[in-house]
Amino acid sequence: MTVISTNPATGVERTLELDDTPRDEVLAIARLAKDNAVDFAERSLAWRSDLLRAMADELEGDVEHLVVAAMDETALPEARLRGELARTSFQMRFFAEVVLDGSFLAASIDEAMASPMGPLPDLRRVRTPVGPVAIFGSSNFPFAFSVPGGDTASALAAGCPVLIKAHPAHPATSAATFAALARAARRLDAPAHTLSIVFGFEAGAALVDAPDVAAVGFTGSLSAGRALWARANARDTPIAFYGELGSANPLVVTTAAARERAAQIGTDAAGSVILGAGQFCTKPGLLFVPAGESGDTLVHELVRALSTANEFTMLSAGIADNFRRSALAFEREGRVAVLVGREWGDEARTSARLYEVDAMQFVTESTLHTECFGPTAIVVRYDSSAQLRTALLAAEPALTFTLHAADEDPDARWLLDLGAQRAGRVLMNGFPTGVGVSWSMHHGGPWPSTTAPWATSVGAAAIERWLRPVTFQSVPEALLPPALQSANPLSIPRRVNGHLEVPH
Numbered sequence: 001m002t003v004i005s006t007n008p009a010t011g012v013e014r015t016l017e018l019d020d021t022p023r024d025e026v027l028a029i030a031r032l033a034k035d036n037a038v039d040f041a042e043r044s045l046a047w048r049s050d051l052l053r054a055m056a057d058e059l060e061g062d063v064e065h066l067v068v069a070a071m072d073e074t075a076l077p078e079a080r081l082r083g084e085l086a087r088t089s090f091q092m093r094f095f096a097e098v099v100l101d102g103s104f105l106a107a108s109i110d111e112a113m114a115s116p117m118g119p120l121p122d123l124r125r126v127r128t129p130v131g132p133v134a135i136f137g138s139s140n141f142p143f144a145f146s147v148p149g150g151d152t153a154s155a156l157a158a159g160c161p162v163l164i165k166a167h168p169a170h171p172a173t174s175a176a177t178f179a180a181l182a183r184a185a186r187r188l189d190a191p192a193h194t195l196s197i198v199f200g201f202e203a204g205a206a207l208v209d210a211p212d213v214a215a216v217g218f219t220g221s222l223s224a225g226r227a228l229w230a231r232a233n234a235r236d237t238p239i240a241f242y243g244e245l246g247s248a249n250p251l252v253v254t255t256a257a258a259r260e261r262a263a264q265i266g267t268d269a270a271g272s273v274i275l276g277a278g279q280f281c282t283k284p285g286l287l288f289v290p291a292g293e294s295g296d297t298l299v300h301e302l303v304r305a306l307s308t309a310n311e312f313t314m315l316s317a318g319i320a321d322n323f324r325r326s327a328l329a330f331e332r333e334g335r336v337a338v339l340v341g342r343e344w345g346d347e348a349r350t351s352a353r354l355y356e357v358d359a360m361q362f363v364t365e366s367t368l369h370t371e372c373f374g375p376t377a378i379v380v381r382y383d384s385s386a387q388l389r390t391a392l393l394a395a396e397p398a399l400t401f402t403l404h405a406a407d408e409d410p411d412a413r414w415l416l417d418l419g420a421q422r423a424g425r426v427l428m429n430g431f432p433t434g435v436g437v438s439w440s441m442h443h444g445g446p447w448p449s450t451t452a453p454w455a456t457s458v459g460a461a462a463i464e465r466w467l468r469p470v471t472f473q474s475v476p477e478a479l480l481p482p483a484l485q486s487a488n489p490l491s492i493p494r495r496v497n498g499h500l501e502v503p504h
Helices: 024-036 037-041 046-060 063-074 078-101 152-158 171-187 201-209 224-235 254-276 293-305 315-335 359-364 385-394 412-422 460-467
Strands: 001-006 014-018 109-110 123-128 133-136 162-165 195-198 215-219 241-246 250-253 286-290 339-341 353-358 377-380 399-402 421-429 466-475 495-496 499-500
Touching: 001 078, 001 152, 001 171, 014 460, 024 037, 024 162, 024 195, 024 201, 037 123, 046 063, 046 078, 046 152, 063 078, 078 152, 078 201, 078 460, 123 215, 133 152, 133 201, 152 162, 152 171, 152 215, 152 499, 162 201, 171 195, 195 201, 201 224, 215 224, 215 460, 224 241, 224 339, 250 254, 250 412, 254 286, 254 359, 254 377, 286 293, 286 385, 293 339, 293 353, 293 377, 315 353, 315 377, 359 377, 359 385, 377 385, 385 460, 399 412, 412 421
Parallel strands: 109 495, 133 162, 133 215, 162 195, 215 241, 250 286, 250 399, 286 377, 353 377, 399 421
Antiparallel strands: 001 014, 109 123, 123 466, 339 353, 495 499
16 A cells, blocks of 8 residues: 655655554564674674664754644644754754763673582673664654654664564654664665665564564553554564553642642643643643642633644644544543533644542543643642542553642642652653653653553663563673673773772
8 A cells, every 4th residue: 555644734645755664574674683793793882883873873963854844744833843853953962972881781791609508600691782663653753753863873782683564644754863873874884674674564463573673662551552562462472562652640749739729730731731732741741739829820821821822733644633523521421510611622723621629539430531632731629638638549540640749748748759650751740741851861751651661762871671681601802792891992880899890
């Protein structure tokens, strides 16, 4: 089937010079990636770092073409896309630094010694690449979480070939960004099939089935992710599936915080809810607001800001249709009050929605607990700390948990503790939209926000998904991997006989 590119703002379709990738071709590509995986894994850390920097250079050198292509397929504004492409290049260079640092290898050496359990042999442990990784990009970030995104950058940094499933919402952008990465790979004489791309629904299923694929990274909907996760585990040889799925992301305003700055929180929360037409996985979708006058002021500002927001063009007509269905389920099954609800729009266009429900009713209405991907939120009004706790425990675990509290707020401590139990990132007096690329970022969370709560898709630790540990016992020095040789030729941090050694 020929690949079609659609402009969501106009509905205009164009036929690309691309076809869906047949299943047998996907399997063949995966086998070629596996055949060349050892060559890629054995390249030096310096070479691997140079590859990532070269990819960043190619993306930046083609910025004008890439931004125009993405604007045509996503209806996202130019400034947003330029910023996203800059972030994408930054995270490539960030992982180049992670590679050179070498601590991701977790190298550890225990020399032969006597012990209470008898003589222990020489034991040396290091992380090694798992092999070819299949990556499914997201719809909402055509650069930063798609073909050249964090999954691709971290897998290449780990030494794994990548096989990328292009997202159907932006196939031309996917092809263009892949071409930029491929130019860098050729320039550095990377092994054949270090990078591959496939198109089409069946090609995605074939990637998960391919015997030569060792792991999968996925960003997308709960339904699609759950189906692929089940598929990965149903293989003759199950493989790791790292899926970022869906998250309603609770935001809590304490009574003390509402008294201090209700209007400001309401205005700023509205901006976070509709940022990017509400198509951020970190959008605060559940706003827990105290009953009473201060809470009323906050909700009033929310309503004012959302009522005056312009109509939105979403990433695709299909995504807009799913948003309308999810929001209507709130109204029909959740028994909510509709605070903001203008005309729905048609095709890919829609407007903001805001709902309100009592905390105890929220507890019993499971329809309200799930993510609604789009410009909407549910205000949950609570009368007491006990009600708030009960309602928060009814909400699904999430990627983020946000707390707005006052200085010396009596509720801050227990709320932060609860948030840490139920989310991967806990933030205070801010808003969760926007995920920084850094050594300390964790972008993940308990089910259903992800399939692997210990893993992150953003930040330095993202590389750990694509590695597995191997211990070498009594192996002669000359045959050890460089990371485990006594002279430490890579100059990386290592734990030697229990003591951490960091080269200066």
